[in-house]
Amino acid sequence: DVVVLDAYRKQTVPFHLVLNDEEFKKKLNAQRSDKAKAQEIEQGVKQALSVKMDEDPQYYGSLQEKVEEIIEKYKQQRIEEKEYIEKMKQVSREIRNRKKKAKSMGFSDTTQLSFYNTLDAKTSSVEDEDLQEAAIRVSEIFEKNKVVDWKNKVNTRKKIKREINVLLHSLDLEQSKIKSITNELMKIGGEHY
Known part of the structure; x- marks a missing residue:
């Protein structure tokens, strides 16, 4: 067998x-x-x-x-x-062809496309350009806070979450959506960073 x-x-x-x-x-x-x-x-x-x-x-x-x-x-x-x-x-x-799609949308990599896809799926009242900019900002938040073993460092995770929350608030999203979107973005960030 x-x-x-x-x-x-x-x-x-x-x-x-x-x-x-x-x-x-x-x-x-x-x-x-x-x-x-x-x-x-x-x-x-x-x-x-x-x-x-x-x-x-x-x-x-x-x-x-x-x-x-x-x-x-x-x-x-x-x-x-x-x-x-x-x-x-x-x-x-x-x-x-996912990389090509990311480039055609103005993203520097597929990670930003991943963030964009999540934001796009979870929001309906936000303009596309704002979602694209937010996806880039989320990527920058992870890059800026990336340290060795960041996933296991509570303070680093909290800081990233806090910065993502502030960003999502600036998009005028409902409070009830912000937590779940933040958690999804954190999971995706954990896969990429």
Whole structure:
């Protein structure tokens, strides 16, 4: 059983190949049937989303929902294998092209995009430019307060939270939302810094 499982693991597309276009294409093209390609890409995309989810729960969560819809359509035979493969390839491109998306929105890195996505999902009354600026400011707050082992230093965590709270108050958000948004931003910051 262990040998079979190890052989299966070696055959499936590892998630890092989903993030590397050329290697991913080689691995998929090595498969003989569309069904095998469909299984390969599904496993690789699911694993990539699972591994990266905590980095940007909003972005990867929406991609995970998209994947589940695609899989469901495929299982219900509402789409053919070739269309299924193309749709899953599109999701893998969206995973890979996240840096480009961040740059196109004026962010210096994907961390700022992660903060923006959370702020955007949790607020409705704030202008987009203000959200983008707030995402950059949150990133700066983490950068400014980043010290070795900051996640385990209570005073450092409190200071970061306090600064994020002040920032969120400046956006005129409801008090009830500020605490939950701050906690989500802290979790994301913990993944990136």
